[in-house]
Amino acid sequence: MNFAVTFTPADAARLLDACAAGVVLFGVLIAGTRSMGRAIWLVAAQAVLLSAAVVGVGVATGSVHLVLGGLLTLASRGIAVPLILGRILRASPVRVERNPYLGPRTSLVVAIAIVFAATLAVDSAALGGSPGGSINAARALPASVAEVLTGLLIAMTRRKGLSIVVGLLIFENGLALTAFSLTYGMPFVVELGATFDLLLVLVAVGVYARRMLTVFGSLSTDQLRNLRG
């Protein structure tokens, strides 16, 4: 491929590291915001960075599969998902996270601590080194682990259904980054299936968000504590 002449594997590795850093930064920013609209845009921005990294490495290594996978990520996580979430948000009367279990400032600190801990703890060499081929991006794997944990943190400590879904998406973005930094992604057919599943999840979330708004009048999960024992 022609691009490979100007865009070398070393450039691609730098791009991947930079994008991984951006994904982590956006994750921390989401932990620190109360605005659900901002959280949705930041999660979409994570997906755009992710797809940029995948397409970049695909171009550098001349892999059509990666370029297609990156575009798929952009179309689904970067465009379709924020559109669906935006629709739900517009239907909701309350658009900020009023009283999460863990406030935004504490969440911010915890998220930063997670990033540091992941950087120190995850040694990609212990897992057999980075994937074969000529690209060596040492920072992507710890970043992906930090994202998975940040996503869990947000999903567990927010009260609004939509914020929980944002946490779920950060978690999913972290998984996608893990897949990419471990093995340059899954086989294409699996990636296709996983993307399809993610969109299905979002459709189901949309259906239940609408029902929650009709039945309870809000998306707060405080109403969801009737079932016990």
Added chain:
Amino acid sequence: MNDWIVGALVLAPFVGGIAAWFLRGRAVEVVSIASMYVTCSAGLGLGVAVLQAGRLTAFGGVVSVDALGAYLLILTVLVGAMALAASPHYISHEFAAGKLRPRDEGHYYALFLWFVATLVVVPLVDNLGLLWVAIEATTVVSALLVGINRSPDAIEAAWKYLILGTIGVGFALLATLLAYASSVRVLGDTSDALNWTTLITIAPQLNPNLLRLSFVFALAGYGTKMGLAPFHTWLPDAHSQAPSPISALLSGVSLISAFYALVRFHLVTAAGLGTAFSSNLLIFFGLLSIAVALPFLIRQEDVKRLLAYSSVEHMGVLALGLGFGGPIALLGVIAHVGLHALTKATLFISAGELVHQYGSRRLSAIRGTLTASPVAGGALGSGIVLLGGLPPSGIFVTEFAIIVGGVARGYVLAAALAALLLALCFVALAVHGSRIVWGHSGPVDAAREIDWSMVLRLSLPLVAVAILGLWTPGPLTSALESVRAVMAVIGA
């Protein structure tokens, strides 16, 4: 030829579901029965052929069914047919109670058929990534069914199931990624690097750290989906709030599909690292699940939650037996999977009938069914006792085999603890069961005429479970043996 059968098996419910979405009344029932008929014939034919003749492949190796997959496939289509047969009753009860809108009927059958379509894919695919895709799809489709009647409790249950299920299965994706990473390093970037048949042969060469991490995440991920404690919290909500035929599918098939995925990971891990690592984890979480279910079985007030916690107990038994390994316990596990599926599906269907007749789900209300509602009530009461493992129930034999097998493999303490916990679970279930049958009944809105089709549908599986405790037909024995042969790694 195989391509056609597999194609019909998956496409019939998928296409039937699309048609059902737009139909209602008699038409939607006809479409659903026709699709289910095709799936059932194809599934039973394919499953029996594999159990007799060994592995079968189609679509250039994408589909590859061994005896273990064939067994799950047969159970899936059988329970699917049972649940579909119970659906018209459920729909008419819900319409009468004003809980469903007219259009919901078509949506119910469409989602039902798509749920079956995703469930039958699970045992067919060889690729662990596609296995994950299929299981995640079952979660989403069934979550839409759990909350179909829009009651606040059902919405709560469905939301928790959707979110916790997706996060849980996300961990299973991580497990799949790590397995892929370990195999790509051995094989290079080939398309079969995630195929189970490939992984099991190259397992000794896989990076042990990656393999260990992969199993831990598989246990957390598929363990969530199969309701192992402490990841089981969504299960009693979803299984009790779902429409009863859907509870039958969730408990009878969906749980054991997740168990099936876990078995695949366990076999690869055991082939690579030896049995100790993954077996000990399975035994621990198996015992924990039985212990966690016990108090909820004793103090339970809601009939469908009682059945749901019994599922947590049974999944614990399966994990425990799988962890023990060895020929006796494994045969127990394999038979237990089938008996659990048949009993639990029947019980959820009869519980659904009783809940409508008594107008309550409370165990303190559903009593004295011997006189008030002999068919559904008799099935529920006797079934709950069979479920607890009263001889001659087949479940007694399988649980006994698992405990004996554990002792034979040297896990004496774990086996003794399991025996004690299972005996206590039996007492709890027997007390509930006898109250349901003989207790003092309040006013009941039960049909006076006996519905013979329901008698047949509810009694056949339970009679089978009782007979299988005394006698196993020869062909069935050899089928179970061939399923066990797939698990040879942990069966020696």
